[in-house]
Amino acid sequence: MTTLLMIRFDNQEVIDNLKEELERRFGLSIKDIKKELPLMIKRGSQHNAEDLLAETEKSKKINHSDIALGITEEDLYVPDLNFVFGLASPDLKCAVISTNRLASHDRLIYHDRVLKEAVHELGHVFGLRHCPDRRCVMHFSNSLLDTDIKKDEFCTVCSDLLRDSG
Numbered sequence: 299m300t301t302l303l304m305i306r307f308d309n310q311e312v313i314d315n316l317k318e319e320l321e322r323r324f325g326l327s328i329k330d331i332k333k334e335l336p337l338m339i340k341r342g343s344q345h346n347a348e349d350l351l352a353e354t355e356k357s358k359k360i361n362h363s364d365i366a367l368g369i370t371e372e373d374l375y376v377p378d379l380n381f382v383f384g385l386a387s388p389d390l391k392c393a394v395i396s397t398n399r400l401a402s403h404d405r406l407i408y409h410d411r412v413l414k415e416a417v418h419e420l421g422h423v424f425g426l427r428h429c430p431d432r433r434c435v436m437h438f439s440n441s442l443l444d445t446d447i448k449k450d451e452f453c454t455v456c457s458d459l460l461r462d463s464g
């Protein structure tokens with residue numbers, strides 16, 4: 299069974315059911331750890347997503363996991379974009395997501411957004427690209443509205459691609 303290392307940077311609170319949901323959806327065995335956020339290059343208050351991805355990969359190797367997902371409350375950026383909800387690398391078999399811009403008064407909506415971003419980035423780890431279907435979890439989120447419009451599931455096209463990849 300594929301093992302996923304889930305790393306909660308900056309000792310973030312557990313997001314209810316995220317581990318269980320990801321285990322169920324991807325058929326993974328998940329190890330959940332806490333880690334301090336490493337010193338990274340910053341742009342204002344934002345952290346560099348590529349650096350966090352590299353840190354995530356280090357932890358993945360140390361823990362002998364197949365794939366890794368880092369989660370942080372800090373806002374993330376990549377040099378060409380104002381911000382990113384997450385970043386993934388199919389080559390490194392790693393992804394990171396930020397909960398910074400997903401806040402809601404409604405805990406259920408918040409959890410749903412975090413789940414969507416996690417499923418989306420793991421989709422990339424498994425080789426999926428962005429999907430034109432706005433309801434598909436692999437649709438690119440440019441804003442929170444995009445995240446709220448899409449479902450937390452893969453469309454049939456992406457589901458088939460995912461099955462073929464694994």
Ligand SMILES: [Zn+2]
Nearest residue numbers: 418422428438
């Ligand atoms: Zn994406």
Ligand SMILES: [Zn+2]
Nearest residue numbers: 429434453456
């Ligand atoms: Zn799709």
